[in-house]
Amino acid sequence: MTIRPTSLEKRRAVLAAAEEEFLSGGYDTVSMDRIAARSGVAKQTLYAHFGSKEGLFLQLVTAMTEETGDRVHADPLAVTSAGDLPDALHRLLSRQLDLVLTPRLMQLRRLVIGELGRFPDLARTLAERGPHRAIDILADVLADLDARGLLAVPHPGQAASQLNWLVMGQPVNDAMLLGDASIPSAAERDSHVRAAVRTFLAAYGT
């Protein structure tokens, strides 16, 4: 429907405005008129691009989910000796926590959870591209460490889930209910991850 270069700019402007609007309120509190006004675009252009409010919401949230999910991925763990293990795990988990624990992502998560009834597929996508993917990657890492004798992990999937929630559980769930102000500082996150990794290694170390 749209090929002209100006169209892409309009599209981006709409998505940017929609992100601000939807993330600062619920699905229902946002109006298409406000998004149009905020993006400096006529209402009809908005409908030409996205069809409906649902369509705009779906495209926005899907794009945000995939964009973030892609960043979790590539992160190889280079462990040469048993002595490296605590620091290497700490680095890996810290990176994941830093990536997830941002106001923007926490608000996206709140939004998707609140709209579970209306848009269940959105929430499923977020779960798959987010926590499930992170845990799968972690499971591969743990299985590798087990194979190399650096850890004793009989059930890598289970252990990965445990490590993940040992790290993510408290901060993510606090953020859900207490808002962005509850997000810990970098120093607090660091010592939180350190404690979690220590507990994990005490249970699964060799």
Place this chain on the structure above:
Amino acid sequence: MTIRPTSLEKRRAVLAAAEEEFLSGGYDTVSMDRIAARSGVAKQTLYAHFGSKEGLFLQLVTAMTEETGDRVHADPLAVTSAGDLPDALHRLLSRQLDLVLTPRLMQLRRLVIGELGRFPDLARTLAERGPHRAIDILADVLADLDARGLLAVPHPGQAASQLNWLVMGQPVNDAMLLGDASIPSAAERDSHVRAAVRTFLAAYGT
């Protein structure tokens, strides 16, 4: 404003209808007309009792939160020997998980998270009466076990949080995003808790 016994019945009927309505949709999708119709009560009665939609929502969610929070409380842990410890912890955590992981409470949690922007106090109350309280109680139990030499827990608060999220993290967060169908069966919950307690004891046992 209301003393007559029939008034209490009306009030209960309204709260019951409001619970069904609010839990099966968001705050905005619910209409006062539907709540009135569902509870078999005139709209004016509804306003006489609760003042406004906000008032009704606040009273409903507060009541549900307190009611559930109260059930978490009284649950003494009777451990006589080190051999009892795994089973005793398993019983305690299983009970908490069973209490939390119900469709009704999961939906309440989704609702409150989704309305964090509009009703931040509600979410704070839910956090305090729910997870925070549970973790505080757990911390007391762990401190006691430490004092008796059955565990080695230098930071009871931190360890309690770790144990809590080791157990609650995955099922609660899956329920948030995947819906009630993802709630595991009693048997699955049992083995999940068993694995979590095993990991915890491997890290903190003496």
Place this chain on the structure above:
DNA sequence: TAGAAACTAGACTACTTAGTCTCACGAATC
């Protein structure tokens, strides 16, 4: 039994919203 308190039914106001339509304008294409 009389009066007051609580209730019912439903009309009504004032407002907001998603989505459509009309018409005019500017730029790219033929």
Place this chain on the structure above:
DNA sequence: GATTCGTGAGACTAAGTAGTCTAGTTTCTA
């Protein structure tokens, strides 16, 4: 140079909603 496509501005429709008001009815109490 004419046409077409995307756009802008804004009126418009149709529907829904919170909250108020009126008028009549039931139910408890003194």
